[in-house]
Amino acid sequence: MLDRSQVIPTLLLVIAWSLTSCSSAEEKKRQVSIDGGLVGYPLHQAVAEEFKKVKSDAQISVAASGTGGGMSKFCSGQIDVVGASRPIKKEEITKCKKQGIEFVELPIALDGIAVIANRKNNFASCLSIKELNKIWSPKATNKVKNWNQVNSKFPNKPLRLYAPASDTGTFDYFTQAINKKGKASRTDYTATQNQNVLVNGIAGDDAALGYVGISYYLANRDKLQLVGVQTPEGKCETPDPPEKVANNIYKPLSRPLLIYVNKTNLDSKPAVKDFVSFYLDNSKKWVRQSGYVELTDEAYAKAKQRFVSEKTGSKFKDAKPGEPVTKYI
Template structure:
């Protein structure tokens, strides 16, 4: 049985994946060979964290529950930072993350005796979006994007981005401060993690951002690629250019995200799993075996981009060493852990 509980309103299981506006809509899942334990497995698994990684873990939980009975899986999202807060307090077994764990979070986990393993499950490209009605803004430079979102920004109109564009007041939407997407974007674009203007509508729920941008003539925002891909009928992606003269505009796509040409907004996505529970909890062991064996397919189902095959192969090997206790948790090899 799978329970979906979130800090924000979301649809029950079955409805979410069936809706066109939700990542993964209409996908078909072709599971890798997986054999559940003959004597069955029971238990409870609680996950929390990134709303960006949420659709992948949600899909994993749903497909796993179709094969294995007796495991209750709660898939929650409160943002990457919020997820790590619970994870490092020992409240969750899995933390979904759209960025690597931060130094202060590493320290809290260490203080509480929480060791963990990090597994890469997909690639994402943070996507800059406007409503489908806005066909003027097709490309923006990193420099200008930084100017829009800087803490002291005075850009409030489309024609301040480019004087040739219409006189249209901007209506800004973006992730909240507990979001790993917020952390990554502000670091990669503004130049300092957490540095951002505050006069925008924030949410850790990407679907709220989708609805906000798409329903506002001056809508302008950013969030994970899968939420754009699932809503291309009401949104337009804005290409990103490294050069101020816009001579090298690149749109996000599975190809440009995976090969890194969609820079600097391509990034890996992770799940963090508690080391102690991996050794002791058969339900968690089997779920993670299923998850990593099918990570690429699950990423595609959720409309993300799969990581390189060698990454998945290494993750599967590391998982088995984590389960039998012969591996070294990533928390013990992290500087200042």
């Protein structure tokens, strides 16, 4: 027969463990983790802060590992939501599928990739897609080094390039739009995930040219020269004012910003569903102050419908740069 002095402490330990487990499970249901691109991060952060005012017990963690890094975590089940500045890739869909992860794809804003030069540049006011391809094509590596090689009317001066790192969504989208293949790019340029570093580099280099998300240009327009891009219709356009992005005038460098939500967590964690619903209903208020461009009312309505129905899979994976967002919701 067991001694009562042994039984009681054992029961107390079991009860304590059970209470701790229940408490831990309940706490997990209140947690939401979002990671992904640096472009989009300010908006995720703004929405998270406002959501906490409504749901004071919510625990929202927002990080920025880059779109590629965020996708890697998402498809291995480490996070609930990934923010992306380009659509999910087919190989990422395959990775998610292998891990049994279904997702709901939701556009949340628009962004324009701004082509920028040093403030002193007074000749490259507009570049065609062909000229941008001549600059950024893999074939240009260690060959196209001077401005007059891009256009004979430009001066015979050095050309130095700055761009986001190859694991960013901005890099993926730009190379797809300009070189017709994602990640296809010359390699002899200054690269970093931190686009503020690119802005400062270009601002301090008379020979510089680069590209960044529109929010980085808008916050530093007094230091930079915004370069127009010739659209397929032959017009020279810039992403400023942002209405040109909203109305799909600035193409092919206008792009959707998206979030991908783990469907299992959407169903099993009430905080995830509440947060994403709040995001879709309210984020429009903070899009512009975060440096991005609002979707149309039609696009927001379609995104909410997709969320409510929990429709899984990606339609944007086949989207071509410059196509309107509503075509793929």
